[in-house]
Amino acid sequence: MTNYLEFEKPLAEIEGKAEELRAMARENPEADVEKEAQALDKKAEEMLKTLYGSLTPWRKCQVARHPDRPHCKDYIDALFTEFTPLAGDRGFADDHAVMGGLARFNGRPVMVIGQEKGSDTKSRIEHNFGMARPEGYRKAIRLMDLADRFGIPVITLVDTPGAYPGKGAEERGQSEAIARSTEKCLAIKVPLISVIIGEGGSGGAVAFATANRVAMLEHSIYSVITPEGCASILWKDAGKMREAAEALRLTAKDLRELAICDRVIKEPLGGAHRGKKDVIKSVGIAISEMLGELEGKSGEELKKSRRTKFLGMGTKGLAA
Structure with a gap:
C-alpha cells in the first residue's frame, strides 16, 4: 500500500481509481476496463512529473522523510557483502540508532556506518527514529578508529532528524560526543565517503558526514536545524516551517551550488520510495566512483x- 504525502492527494485519487478498475476486472473478467485504467495510469504519470518537477523546499523535506524511503539497512543489505555488525561504544551501551560494521563493497573491505530509522x-522505537545518543557517536568513533588502524575506507549513510535531545543524552555528553565524532572524521587517514540518503539533520549528521566526498540523493535534505525548529526559534511559530525551509537552503540542488555536497544522485520519478532498487543501484555506482576518485x-x-x-x-576557492 502506497503512503501518499499531503501534496500527492490528487495523485492518490487517480491511482486509487485505476486500482479500483483493475480490482473490478479481477472479480469480473468480462469487464473491459483496461483501456480506462491505462488512461488513468498515463494521467497519473503526467501528474507525477508535474508535482516532482517543481518541488518546493518544504515538499522536499516531506519526501526526504517519507516512511517508505529505503533506509540504511536496505542499502547495507543490497550493496555490501559479508557485513559483520559491530556493537557498543565500550563505555556505556549499544545505540541501535547507529548501525555499523565491517563489510565488503565490490569485494573491497570497508567500514560502513549509518543511522537507521526503522x-x-x-x-x-527500537532505533529511536534514527536519533543517536552519545553512545551512538562514540560507537562511530570506535569504528572509524578501527578502519584507520587497518587502512580501510569508511562509508557513512546519513539519515537522521538530528541527535537525540533527551535528558539522559545530555547528561552523558551529547554535544561532546558529536564534536569528538566530527573531529575523528577530520583526523582519520583513510578515504571517507558520506551519502545523505534522507534527512541530514544538524550536528547529528555532520558528525558522520565530514567526509572527503559528500553525496546527496536528489530529494534528501541537509541542514543545521529542521525547518520546524528554525521557525520556532526565529518566529516563535513552528507553522512557518515552509518559510524556514526556503531560507535554510537545505535541498541537494542548493547545497551543490554552495559546494557543501560534491554530487547529487538522481532519484526515480516520484522519489526513492517509488523505485527502491533503482536508487540503491545509483547510490552503489556513486560510492564506487567516489572511491575511485580517492584511489592512490x-x-x-x-x-x-x-x-x-x-x-x-563559506570562502572562495574551496578545495576539491
Missing part, C-alpha cells in the same frame, strides 16, 4: 584535503 512502529592518495593527502575542504566552506 521501517515499522516496532523497529522505529596518501593518508596525509586525504586528511589534509578533507580538513581544507571543511575549514574553507
Whole structure:
C-alpha cells in the first residue's frame, strides 16, 4: 500500500481509481476496463512529473522523510557483502540508532556506518527514529578508529532528524560526543565517503558526514536545524516551517551550488520510495566512483584535503 504525502492527494485519487478498475476486472473478467485504467495510469504519470518537477523546499523535506524511503539497512543489505555488525561504544551501551560494521563493497573491505530509522512502529522505537545518543557517536568513533588502524575506507549513510535531545543524552555528553565524532572524521587517514540518503539533520549528521566526498540523493535534505525548529526559534511559530525551509537552503540542488555536497544522485520519478532498487543501484555506482576518485592518495593527502575542504566552506576557492 502506497503512503501518499499531503501534496500527492490528487495523485492518490487517480491511482486509487485505476486500482479500483483493475480490482473490478479481477472479480469480473468480462469487464473491459483496461483501456480506462491505462488512461488513468498515463494521467497519473503526467501528474507525477508535474508535482516532482517543481518541488518546493518544504515538499522536499516531506519526501526526504517519507516512511517508505529505503533506509540504511536496505542499502547495507543490497550493496555490501559479508557485513559483520559491530556493537557498543565500550563505555556505556549499544545505540541501535547507529548501525555499523565491517563489510565488503565490490569485494573491497570497508567500514560502513549509518543511522537507521526503522521501517515499522516496532523497529522505529527500537532505533529511536534514527536519533543517536552519545553512545551512538562514540560507537562511530570506535569504528572509524578501527578502519584507520587497518587502512580501510569508511562509508557513512546519513539519515537522521538530528541527535537525540533527551535528558539522559545530555547528561552523558551529547554535544561532546558529536564534536569528538566530527573531529575523528577530520583526523582519520583513510578515504571517507558520506551519502545523505534522507534527512541530514544538524550536528547529528555532520558528525558522520565530514567526509572527503559528500553525496546527496536528489530529494534528501541537509541542514543545521529542521525547518520546524528554525521557525520556532526565529518566529516563535513552528507553522512557518515552509518559510524556514526556503531560507535554510537545505535541498541537494542548493547545497551543490554552495559546494557543501560534491554530487547529487538522481532519484526515480516520484522519489526513492517509488523505485527502491533503482536508487540503491545509483547510490552503489556513486560510492564506487567516489572511491575511485580517492584511489592512490596518501593518508596525509586525504586528511589534509578533507580538513581544507571543511575549514574553507563559506570562502572562495574551496578545495576539491
